Structure formats: structure tokens, C-alpha cells
Amino acid sequence: MGENMRLISFEHLVDWCLEEYKNERAIFGIKEDKFYRNKSGNYLKTVFGDKLGSAIGPAAGPHCQLAQNIIGSYLAGSRFIELKTVQIMDGEQIQHAVNRPCIYAEDECYNCEWSTELTVQQAFAEYVKAYFLIQVLAKELGLADYKDFAYNMSVGYDLEGIKSEKIDNYIEGLKDASNTEAFKACKQFLSDNLNKFSKFNKEDLDKISPNICQSITLSTLHGCPAHEIESISTYLLTEKNLNTFIKCNPTLLGYEFARETTNKLGYDYISFTDFHFKDDLQYNDAVAMFKRLMLLAKEKDRSFGLKLTNTFPVDVKRNELPSEEMYMSGRSLFPLSITLAAKLSKEFDGKLPIAYSGGADAANINEILATGIQPVTMATTILKPGGYERFKQIAEVSESMLTPEFKDIDTKSLISYAESVIEDPRYQKSYRDKVKSRKTENKLPLIDCFMAPCKDGGCPINQQIPEYLKLVSDGKYDEAINVIANDNTAPSILGTLCSHPCQDKCTRVDYDKSIQIRAMKFVAADNAQQKFVDAIKKSELKSNKKVAVIGAGPGGVAAASYLRRNGMDVVVFEKLDKPYGIVRYIIPEFRIAEELIERDYQIAVKQGVEFKFNTDVTDSYEQLKKKYDYVLVATGAWMKGDSPVKEGQEKVLDALDFLWNARNEKSAELGKKVAVIGAGDVAMDCARTALRQKGVEEVHVVYRRTESYMPASQEDVNEVKEEGIKIDELLAPAKYDGKVLICEKMSLGDFDSSGRKSVVGTGKFIELEFDTVIGATGAKVDTKPFKDNSINMDDRGRLKLLSSLESNIENVYFIGDCKQGPSTIVKAMADAKTAALDILKKENLSNDFKKFNVPMENEQVYTRKAVLAPIEKGKEEGERCLKCDQICEICKEVCPNRANVIINVEGFNNLHQILHIDGMCNECGNCGVFCPYEDRPYKDKVTLFWSKEEFEDSSNVGFLKLYDDKFLVRAENGNVIEHTLGDGKISNELEKFIKSVSSDYKHFLNPTVIG
Known part of the structure; x- marks a missing residue:
């Protein structure tokens, strides 16, 4: 039942807020130091006439569905609160229509939820409860001395539905709630319980107006015709007498612009066709309609404006969500939204009021407000770590932008800003440094889940x-x-x-x-x-066993160092004259200086490692074992890789040969124009090195995909571009005759199993003149010595090793690039650590790897x-640094519904533990996206249930209070137990959880719930 939220009564909400604040100095997880107080005295006057203490708030979505969500938003700094959209389809009907999980905000955000999942009547009651409690808490906590916030209701999706009795009652109820049961009940409870408060009094209660909201935003479905939008807007302005906004979709920009812009910004993988661009409201029709509605609003003495932007529909192609279509938002939407704002502002010479949503956060809020756009709402930024509390920074940094008079939009400034955004690195996909996911392969523990x-x-x-x-x-x-x-x-x-x-x-x-x-x-x-x-002092020998390491690259030196400092006698054999192989002889000197390499080498030398350079080991491993007890092979990957061209292979210069000559011979004759084929870090090194050679005027990196798919690190790609090296995308080299490189033009195809777009040949070819072509598509491992020594390998020539990296020959280990091909320095070092620990264990030697305690x-x-x-x-x-190994709590931060809470439980490694409250969760999945473990907190943390029905419908480890000290518990093994505190039937961990909640968090237990 996790996806069906239970609504908390107003009485219990009040007690919850007061109890949590008293004990934790927090409310719904929002800490007191993250409460926002407008210190400047500035305020914002909206086009609707509202006086706001900040210019920001939650967009109609997951953060304004439940009363606790709205309260949390306000506490952190929101003062313009867009209520979640209501429509004729509601409650169970819409709950069943939304697949779960329904939110995926890893970078750009996707969602497949839209309107409230409550019934319209429930939504109304939630909004009324929050409306009262905000004003109570504002006075009680000293957050504001006047009503400094405003609601904006949102309805959809057709006129017939909006005219229905339940939607009409909703609208009229928010306009004047005095005769509604929800309003009267809240007011009566407060009147009867004024003794609960120290500052909020009867006079404050009497000031709470029943006129909750006088503005509305029309949210229309994609494909809604212009005449329907105009009819609804006319109805809202004239018959409902409401100040009216219309949400506009980015589809007004046209398919070509949207596709070109998303591609340019690196979001070419986001899939959408021209369907909605053709089916939605068209730009010219929209402009004409907006002009008519502006005149109508003026005639009726109402305000009219636009909300930019609404949903941007895209196709599900990479299994982001269990849906066929989803809606995209966040920083990928920002360039489109702000461009549409500029385009429409120019059309209306700044006279058309525009509210904004679409990728706003603390980094751009002032630029948005400076143009005259206001207010600004957001969802994606507060779905990320930090959550609601991000509002405080956004409100504080924008305080100076608050203006007591509503002004026209500065069109010139807005156009200039929109143009700059298209070029701003922050809105390019590459800004995230090609990071795909922060999740690790670690299992989420039931307790003590803090992790860096x-x-x-x-x-x-x-x-x-x-x-x-x-x-x-x-x-x-x-x-x-x-x-x-x-x-x-x-x-x-x-x-x-x-x-x-x-x-x-x-x-x-x-x-x-x-x-x-x-x-x-x-x-x-x-x-x-x-x-x-x-x-460093030479390490004492603690064993009479000896270790031979073949290869003094990063892995070999690391293994020798780990072993020698822990008491093993180690000799390293290296056929070159100095250590660190690829690092010293291949990686360009402008990236790593010789003295830095020497500084690291001296660590091993001082520890007592013996190095024998200019020594090529020709003995078999069995022969070596007669002199040495252990053999570690760390010979790297030095063989030439396959040529990147089918014809003219002999004319293509190998990357390792080129880099060796450039660094060690200090020269490489390349001519004026050079191509580097490849897209990894070695290719980037080749390109930058080539540009530094005498006579070279122009360097190109030739790649068969697009830049966003290049395996090289983004910082290396950025450095290549900054140095003026050109990246020729979607070209697959086929032939090189020493002067002309013939490439097939490629195109991106459908998404493959990796989530990347496949590359497809077009059959069209292009000829490019280059004096030198360098092939940098990967080196290989020389496996002949492995075969000669009868080392087990698979069909692809990869070594078959134990998890300890020991081979089929006892006490012979393989580490680093020779194990599976070119990789990274730090992975070679990890191999060295694995093998060294295994050897030390065999020798019954302790190791000196220790944990440091540096708390904050x-x-x-x-x-x-x-x-x-x-x-x-x-x-x-x-x-x-956020010291995640000390305090994580991300699942609490990113939950819109506050369903993941922090409790203090004595007797664990971390005082703070995560408790999941099933009744407040709709299984949106957001905590699962951002949890650094591979699991999902809403499924895998200790769960508190509010009803037996919910308990039985779940498989979560957790508990339900029955009465007194009696609980129904689902244990770690899945068994269901009727448990009395202290009877020893459950684990100590669960016992501690239940005791803690029972004694210190009674407000979590079985609140009066509705629905």
C-alpha cells in the first residue's frame, strides 16, 4: 500500500509540528537553521497583488500535494506556492494511472505523474490545513509578522471537467472557504487549543482570511486546441473572476529549435518526435489568443499572464521510468524555457506578465528575476540532495531582487540573458562531467547506512x-x-x-x-x-619469504610498496631504465613532471624495496619460484592495438610509438596537419602532444560518435577544445594513403542495451587531407608469456584469475593492465592492494592499513x-565536502512527502537512523535514485506502518503498533511476529528502533489519518 498516501488530521499535524520542534528543533525534517526569515524587509508585489516575503516557491508538483510538503516549503523560504493541479480524474483513478516509480531526477528530471493523487476534496482539505498551519508557525516561530505568502491554484484539463461540481466547489472553496468543513474545523481546533502556543493568539486567528486564493493557473494537456484553452481562460476570468495564468509548453518554440538546442547542449539522447510540436498550441495562434485574453482581463479588472513552462514530453528509451512517455524538466529545460520567455516577451514588448518554472535554482534566480519575470517556482532542484532546505539559499540570495511594485519585463535584458544561456557551460550535459550515477554496488544496510x-x-x-x-x-x-x-x-x-x-x-x-x-x-x-x-625508515623484515615483481609500473611499484612496508622482502624487475612505465615514458611531460614521479618512487625506495632496472625477465614463472616464494606480474599493456583504418594500416602512426618519441626523443616529424583517431584519454594526449610539435598547425580528433559519447574524461576533452583542437564527430575512418584520410559519415541510431545511441553508417564518404594520422584506439596485452607459462585464459585472451588475482599457478599473481587490458593507474594500484593483502594473509602477517577518525x-x-x-x-x-561518511540522510532530504525521517537510536554506530513511514510514501522512487547504495530506502529501510492493511500489503521489514506495548513486526527474515517490547522475539536492532519511536517519537505512531 506504499503508493497510497494517508492524510494526517489537522490536530495531529499541529501536535507533530510542535512536538518535533520542541525535541528536534526541526519540523518535518526541516532544521531550524534552515528556516527562512526575510531580514531585509524587502517584499515582492505580484501581478495578482500579493505581498510576498520571497519571490520563489514550489512548482505545482510533488512538493505541494500534502499539507506537510507545503509547510516544509514555506519554512525553508517558499512564499509563492503553486498547488498541485486538480482535475476531474482523481483519487484511486489517477493513482492507478500513474506507474511507479514516477520520478527520475538523477540529472535532468523526468516524471510521469501530473495531477494530485488525492481526491479533489482531499486536496482541498490538505491545502486548507497547510494554509492555517503556515500562519500559525510564522507567528509562533517569528518567521513573518504579516501574511507573506500566497497560494496559486492549478486546474486542468478541459472546460467540461473544470465546470464539474467537484472542481467548481474546489475553486469556490479556495476563493472563500468560510463555509467549508475543512476551514471551519481547522479554525475551531485552533480556537479550542490556543494554549498550545506561546505567541500565536486569538487575534492572530481572527486575522486568518477565508479568502485563501484569488489566482489560478490553467494547466492544459498536450494536444488541447487553442479554442478550448481560450474558452477555459475566458471562463476563469469572467465567470470565476479569477486572476489567471496559462501554462505554456516549450513546444511553442517549434521542433527544429528544440531538437537543435538539446543536441547542441549534449542532450541528443533525449528522444522526442515532432508529434507534440504539431499537435499542441501553435505559436501564432497562441499570440493572437493571448492578446485577446489580455484585453478581456483588463476589461474585467483581472490580471492575466503566462506560466513558463509546462511539461516537455519525451519518449522513454532508456528505461528511465516504467512508462512510454514522460516529462522532462531541470537544467536541460532551462534554455528552452528562458528562450520561450524571451520570445514571448519580445512579442508583447514586455507587457505580458510571465511567471517562471524550468531549471531555476540558486545559481540563476537573480538573473531570472532581474529581467522582471516573477514569481519563480521550481521542482527539480529540490528533488535533489538538500531538498526543501535548498529554498533557504535561493530565497536569501534573491532577497535584494524583491520589488514592491510590479513592473514590465525588461525584454532587452531577457533576450540577452536567454542567448547567453545557450552558450553557458552550466546547462550543457558535459557540465556533470559524464557522471551517470552516484550509486554504488554496496547493499543498503537496515541500520547505520551512512556512507561516503x-x-x-x-x-x-x-x-x-x-x-x-x-x-x-x-x-x-x-x-x-x-x-x-x-x-x-x-x-x-x-x-x-x-x-x-x-x-x-x-x-x-x-x-x-x-x-x-x-x-x-x-x-x-x-x-x-x-x-x-x-x-620514512626502512621497514623491518618480518618474513623470510621473498617476492618478485615483474614490472615497475604503477601497479608493480604499489604492490612492492605495500608488501615491503609490511615486512616482506621484495625485488622489482624492470626492463626500462626507470620506474613507472607508461607514466614516465608515455604520458606527456606537460601533464606530469619528472620530479613528481621521482618523489613517489622514493617512497618505495626508502621503505626498502629493491629495484633492478634494465632487466628483462626471461625465466619462466616456475623457474622464478625456485628463487622467490611469490611472483607478481605487472607488465602492462604495451602492444599496438588494432589499426583504426582497414586500408593503409602501415601508414598510420601508433599512439604509443608517437608518445614515446615525443617524450623521450623530444621530437616527432608530423607535418602541418594531423589527425588523431580515437576518443579516449590517450587520444586526447596524442592530440595535445601533436599540437606542440614543431611545424604542426592544425590537429583534429576524428571520432565515429559525438562528443558526449567520448570515453575520455570531460576535463581532458575540455582541455583539447580550449587548445583549439577540432573534434570531427560522426566520422568512421576507412582508408589512409599517407595524404588523404577517407571517412564514412555516420549517424546516431536507436538506443542500444548500454543506454547509448548506436552508430550507423550512411554510405557517404568524405576525404580529408592530413600529413599524419595517429591511431589511438587502444593498446593490447602481449599474452605470449602467459601462453608460454600455461596461464589459464578465456577465448578472448583474458586471464582467468581468482578474486585474489592469483593464477592457476600457485603464488603467481597478475595485476594492472596486463590482467585485462589498458585501464587506469588507480585500478592497477587497487589490484596491487588486493594481491598484497592475499600474500600477507598467507604469511600470517598483519597489514598496516588503518582507519583514520577525522570527524567534523x-x-x-x-x-x-x-x-x-x-x-x-x-x-x-x-x-x-559534505562528510557523507558521518552524516548522509539524503533519502530524507530528497523525499517530497517527508516519508523518510531521522530518529536518534542509542547503541548504534551512528546516532541518526533512517525510519521509513509507509503512510506518507507514494513510491515516487526519488530516494532510490539518490541513495548511494544500490537499493531503495522506501523498500529497504525499517518501516513504520499505520494500518494492518498497509502492513500486510508490504514486504518491508518494519512494525505496526497494535496497542500499549504490542506491535506487529516483520523481521529481517520476513517472518511476521506479534511482539511485546522486551519479550526477546525480535532482533536487538528492531527492538531498539521500536523502543526509540515509542518513547521519543510518539507523533509518528498511528496518527489520526484520513483516507
């Missing part, structure tokens, strides 16, 4: 990232390098070159930009590593939450 995904799911060597970020930001570099070097044997190299998968998991990516974790590591290394190296004050963590923060230079960047 940067280290527990993102970093292959599990570096203790929040710990060293805190130390670096505090300027404690010596302590920071100790934390880093605990897991990382090459702080300077990884501080410079790491592929930083940790940053892909950083919670900050769902706010603004990932913390620059790699850069922070380098700050520590640059300030403290030499001192750290100087202090909880209040400091909470202060950083819900706040967008730009990237900082130097050590201050660490101050953006």
Missing part, C-alpha cells in the same frame, strides 16, 4: 577521502599526507593524473560540481610529501547541506 560513496564505492583503493579533505581544508598537510599514503603509494602521480572515479560518486555532483578531490590530494602532496618521504562537527555538516557552492582554489575546496 567517494571512498566506499568510487575509489578503487578506498582512500579515506572525507578525512583527508577535512585535514587539507584545515591546512593540516602533514596529517593529510599520512591519511593519503595509507592507501596510496603514489600521492603525487595520483594527485596529478588519477582518473578520479571518486569524483563521479561525490554528492556534490548533485548540487553543483564534484569536489576537486584529485586537486586536493595534490595540495597535500605538494605541501607535505617530501617531509613524509624524508621521515555535525552542525558544520548541516550548515553545508542544501547550499550550492562554487569550486574553490587551493585548500578551501575541501570546505565543500
Whole structure:
């Protein structure tokens, strides 16, 4: 029954708010320090005449459906509240029409829910309850000394439905609620219980007007004809005497513009056809209609305007949601919405009032308001970590933009701003650095689920990232390098070159930009590593066993370091004359300086690792085992990959050969014009290196897909573009004769199983002149030594190893690129750690990997939450860290309905635990999207039920209060138990949960519910 929300009575809502505030200094999870108070005295006068304490609020959607949602929005800073749309289809009928989950806001947001899931009568009651409680709390908490908020009702979708009795009662009830049961009941309860409040009194109660809302927004379905929209608007203006907005769809911009713009911004994977663009209201018809309605509104002394924008329909092609069509919003919608605003504003010379929604947040709110657009509502930004509490920052930063007089839109300013947005990197898909998901493969535990995904799911060597970020930001570099070097044997190299998968998991990516974790590591290394190296003393040998490591690349050196510092005797054999293989000999010097490599190498040397350079190991592994007890093979991937062209392969220069010559021979004759075929990090290195060679004037990267699909990191792609290197997309090289590269033009096809668009040949070819073509499509592993030594491999030539990376030959391990082909430095180091730990375990030796405790004050963590923060230079960047391994609570933050709550439970590792309240959940799925574990909190956390029907219809571990100390409990194994507190029938964990809720959170238990 999780998708059917239970409505809390007004009496219980009041008690809930007062009890939670008294005990937790929070209301519905919104902490007191995130309550918004307008300190400037500025206010906004809307076109409807409302006096607002801020210019912002929730868009008609998930954040304004239940009373607690609306109250939470207000507390955090919302003052213009768009009520969720009501229509003739409601209640169970619409609940059954909406598939679950119905929200997917990982980056751009998608949803397949639209109107209230309540009955119209229930929705009305929820809005009335919130209306009263907002005014009670505003006075009681000192948030405002006047009614500083306004409702805006929303109805749809046709005139017949809007004229129906229940919708008409809804409209008239909000216009004047004095005779409605909901209004009278709320007022009577407050009148009878004024003793519950210290500041709210009878005079305040008498001031609460029954005229709840005098404005309305018409939300129309796609395909609604112009005459129907005009008829409804005319009805609302004349017969209902309401100030009226019309929601307009981005389809007014036309298919070509929308497709071209989304493609340009990197959202070419978002699928939509021209159907709705042809079927929806057309631009010229809209303009003519708006002119007539403006005149009509003036005649009736009403206000008329537009709400931009409504839903943008797209097709479900990548299994985002269980639906065929969904609606897109967020930053991908912003360029379209603001462009439509500019276009219509120009059409009406700024005289047409425009309210706004579509990708607004703290980073752009002032630019929007500066144009005269107001008020501004939002949904996507508050569906992300931080949730409702993001409103506070948005309200505070925009306070200076509040104006006591409604003004025309500054059309010139708006047009200029809209044009700039199209070019703004923040609205390009690449701004998210190709991060797909922050989720890890870790299972969500029932308790103690706080986790920093940067280290527990993102970093292959599990570096203790929040710990060293805190130390670096505090300027404690010596302590920071100790934390880093605990897991990382090459702080300077990884501080410079790491592929930083940790940053892909950083919670900050769902706010603004990932913390620059790699850069922070380098700050520590640059300030403290030499001192750290100087202090290293040769490790004592604790075993008479010896280890041979073949290859002194990053993996080989790491394995040697891990083993030697823990007491093993290690010799590293390297056929080159210096360590670190690819890093030293292939990666361009402008990316990594020689002294940084040497600084890392000295860690292993000081620990006592023996290196033998210019030594090519020719003995078999069995022969080596006669001298050494363990053999670790870390020979890398140095063989040429397959040629990227079918004809003229011999004329294509191999990437590794080119980079070797450029770095070690200090020269490479390339001619004037160079092409690099490939799209990975090596290709980017080739392109940038080629541009630096004498005589080279022009470099192109040739790729068969589009930039958004390039496997290279976004920062590498950005650097290539910044240096003037051209990226030739959708070209598949076929032939090179030494002068002309012939490429087939490609096109993107349908989505494949990976969620990417496939690439399809067009049969059309293009000839491009290049003096040199460099092939950078991947190196290979020389598997001959493996075959010669009878190492088990699969049909594709990949090694078949145990999880410890031990081969079929006992005590012979394979790590790094030789194991499965070219990968990353940090993954090679992770292999080294895995193999080293296995060897130490076999030798009964303890290891020196330890956990560091670098806590942050909880209040400091909470202060950083819900706040967008730009990237900082130097050590201050660490101050953006949200210390997720100490406090996570993301599932609480992103839940629109406040169904995930924090409770304090004694006896666990973390005092704060997550409790899921089934009766407040509609299974929208949003907490499942943002939880860093692979699971879904609304399905996998301890759940409180409010009815036996809900309990029996669920499979969640959880409990239902029956009476006194009696509970119905579903245990971890799925068994259902009638439990009395203290009878020992359930686990200690569940017992603690139930006791805590029973004693400290009685307001959660079995409230008076409606429906």
C-alpha cells in the first residue's frame, strides 16, 4: 500500500509540528537553521497583488500535494506556492494511472505523474490545513509578522471537467472557504487549543482570511486546441473572476529549435518526435489568443499572464521510468524555457506578465528575476540532495531582487540573458562531467547506512577521502599526507593524473560540481610529501619469504610498496631504465613532471624495496619460484592495438610509438596537419602532444560518435577544445594513403542495451587531407608469456584469475593492465592492494592499513547541506565536502512527502537512523535514485506502518503498533511476529528502533489519518 498516501488530521499535524520542534528543533525534517526569515524587509508585489516575503516557491508538483510538503516549503523560504493541479480524474483513478516509480531526477528530471493523487476534496482539505498551519508557525516561530505568502491554484484539463461540481466547489472553496468543513474545523481546533502556543493568539486567528486564493493557473494537456484553452481562460476570468495564468509548453518554440538546442547542449539522447510540436498550441495562434485574453482581463479588472513552462514530453528509451512517455524538466529545460520567455516577451514588448518554472535554482534566480519575470517556482532542484532546505539559499540570495511594485519585463535584458544561456557551460550535459550515477554496488544496510560513496564505492583503493579533505581544508598537510599514503603509494602521480572515479560518486555532483578531490590530494602532496618521504625508515623484515615483481609500473611499484612496508622482502624487475612505465615514458611531460614521479618512487625506495632496472625477465614463472616464494606480474599493456583504418594500416602512426618519441626523443616529424583517431584519454594526449610539435598547425580528433559519447574524461576533452583542437564527430575512418584520410559519415541510431545511441553508417564518404594520422584506439596485452607459462585464459585472451588475482599457478599473481587490458593507474594500484593483502594473509602477517577518525562537527555538516557552492582554489575546496561518511540522510532530504525521517537510536554506530513511514510514501522512487547504495530506502529501510492493511500489503521489514506495548513486526527474515517490547522475539536492532519511536517519537505512531 506504499503508493497510497494517508492524510494526517489537522490536530495531529499541529501536535507533530510542535512536538518535533520542541525535541528536534526541526519540523518535518526541516532544521531550524534552515528556516527562512526575510531580514531585509524587502517584499515582492505580484501581478495578482500579493505581498510576498520571497519571490520563489514550489512548482505545482510533488512538493505541494500534502499539507506537510507545503509547510516544509514555506519554512525553508517558499512564499509563492503553486498547488498541485486538480482535475476531474482523481483519487484511486489517477493513482492507478500513474506507474511507479514516477520520478527520475538523477540529472535532468523526468516524471510521469501530473495531477494530485488525492481526491479533489482531499486536496482541498490538505491545502486548507497547510494554509492555517503556515500562519500559525510564522507567528509562533517569528518567521513573518504579516501574511507573506500566497497560494496559486492549478486546474486542468478541459472546460467540461473544470465546470464539474467537484472542481467548481474546489475553486469556490479556495476563493472563500468560510463555509467549508475543512476551514471551519481547522479554525475551531485552533480556537479550542490556543494554549498550545506561546505567541500565536486569538487575534492572530481572527486575522486568518477565508479568502485563501484569488489566482489560478490553467494547466492544459498536450494536444488541447487553442479554442478550448481560450474558452477555459475566458471562463476563469469572467465567470470565476479569477486572476489567471496559462501554462505554456516549450513546444511553442517549434521542433527544429528544440531538437537543435538539446543536441547542441549534449542532450541528443533525449528522444522526442515532432508529434507534440504539431499537435499542441501553435505559436501564432497562441499570440493572437493571448492578446485577446489580455484585453478581456483588463476589461474585467483581472490580471492575466503566462506560466513558463509546462511539461516537455519525451519518449522513454532508456528505461528511465516504467512508462512510454514522460516529462522532462531541470537544467536541460532551462534554455528552452528562458528562450520561450524571451520570445514571448519580445512579442508583447514586455507587457505580458510571465511567471517562471524550468531549471531555476540558486545559481540563476537573480538573473531570472532581474529581467522582471516573477514569481519563480521550481521542482527539480529540490528533488535533489538538500531538498526543501535548498529554498533557504535561493530565497536569501534573491532577497535584494524583491520589488514592491510590479513592473514590465525588461525584454532587452531577457533576450540577452536567454542567448547567453545557450552558450553557458552550466546547462550543457558535459557540465556533470559524464557522471551517470552516484550509486554504488554496496547493499543498503537496515541500520547505520551512512556512507561516503567517494571512498566506499568510487575509489578503487578506498582512500579515506572525507578525512583527508577535512585535514587539507584545515591546512593540516602533514596529517593529510599520512591519511593519503595509507592507501596510496603514489600521492603525487595520483594527485596529478588519477582518473578520479571518486569524483563521479561525490554528492556534490548533485548540487553543483564534484569536489576537486584529485586537486586536493595534490595540495597535500605538494605541501607535505617530501617531509613524509624524508621521515620514512626502512621497514623491518618480518618474513623470510621473498617476492618478485615483474614490472615497475604503477601497479608493480604499489604492490612492492605495500608488501615491503609490511615486512616482506621484495625485488622489482624492470626492463626500462626507470620506474613507472607508461607514466614516465608515455604520458606527456606537460601533464606530469619528472620530479613528481621521482618523489613517489622514493617512497618505495626508502621503505626498502629493491629495484633492478634494465632487466628483462626471461625465466619462466616456475623457474622464478625456485628463487622467490611469490611472483607478481605487472607488465602492462604495451602492444599496438588494432589499426583504426582497414586500408593503409602501415601508414598510420601508433599512439604509443608517437608518445614515446615525443617524450623521450623530444621530437616527432608530423607535418602541418594531423589527425588523431580515437576518443579516449590517450587520444586526447596524442592530440595535445601533436599540437606542440614543431611545424604542426592544425590537429583534429576524428571520432565515429559525438562528443558526449567520448570515453575520455570531460576535463581532458575540455582541455583539447580550449587548445583549439577540432573534434570531427560522426566520422568512421576507412582508408589512409599517407595524404588523404577517407571517412564514412555516420549517424546516431536507436538506443542500444548500454543506454547509448548506436552508430550507423550512411554510405557517404568524405576525404580529408592530413600529413599524419595517429591511431589511438587502444593498446593490447602481449599474452605470449602467459601462453608460454600455461596461464589459464578465456577465448578472448583474458586471464582467468581468482578474486585474489592469483593464477592457476600457485603464488603467481597478475595485476594492472596486463590482467585485462589498458585501464587506469588507480585500478592497477587497487589490484596491487588486493594481491598484497592475499600474500600477507598467507604469511600470517598483519597489514598496516588503518582507519583514520577525522570527524567534523555535525552542525558544520548541516550548515553545508542544501547550499550550492562554487569550486574553490587551493585548500578551501575541501570546505565543500559534505562528510557523507558521518552524516548522509539524503533519502530524507530528497523525499517530497517527508516519508523518510531521522530518529536518534542509542547503541548504534551512528546516532541518526533512517525510519521509513509507509503512510506518507507514494513510491515516487526519488530516494532510490539518490541513495548511494544500490537499493531503495522506501523498500529497504525499517518501516513504520499505520494500518494492518498497509502492513500486510508490504514486504518491508518494519512494525505496526497494535496497542500499549504490542506491535506487529516483520523481521529481517520476513517472518511476521506479534511482539511485546522486551519479550526477546525480535532482533536487538528492531527492538531498539521500536523502543526509540515509542518513547521519543510518539507523533509518528498511528496518527489520526484520513483516507
